[in-house]
Amino acid sequence: MKNILLIILALGISYSCKNDDDFNPNTELIGNWKLIEVYVDPGDGSGTFSSVKSNKTITFRNDGTITSNGNLCDMSINSDSQTSGTYSKAEMSFNSADCNNPTYDFTFEQNGNILIINYPCFEACQSKYIKE
Template structure:
């Protein structure tokens, strides 16, 4: 009986201490600055390259986002503000009015520590990386 009690206590401790989320990941809500771009020329040799940019995307608690540039392309230009919605359940960002790309595209994202990586709809891998501000 003591062994069974001990095993049950161990199981409870493990279950209570396990957490499916990574506590080292930053919260999505807030400001994120564009820091790197990745575009692969087609041979798997693509890598993230640093950029100096003022491009900021801000995630709001109501499920919407604003950006001080055109989120629909991978450029770091801040001349055309954009808006849209996001889902932390589906890990997607859906910008409004993407004129030069696929309309209503859901851009997949991941958070890795204080970095947000967004995947763009390209034949070859193309991604952008933001850092939490």
């Protein structure tokens, strides 16, 4: 009986653990990131990330610059306009002279190989990227 309980416990633990082979907590910020999802909250807290088909990428460089094949200033999924700016890893933010407000600091958060950029909206709106 004791062995059966141990087996059930072991199976329960193994199935309850998330297996995310793509997650790497040691991922460097420097490099290319591809847009995979966007998040828009309608104001009631019910928003969720939705997958997008996009070729939009952003690149963080060692010299403190950030570039994109799309618009860094908004959540557009288009990859038809080159924009650039500067970033601070310490502040987890970037800004761009290509934006309407070039001194606005867009904040971002990195969790391993996932990067989320926060945009100025009345309700929450974000773009999620994955390290390429």
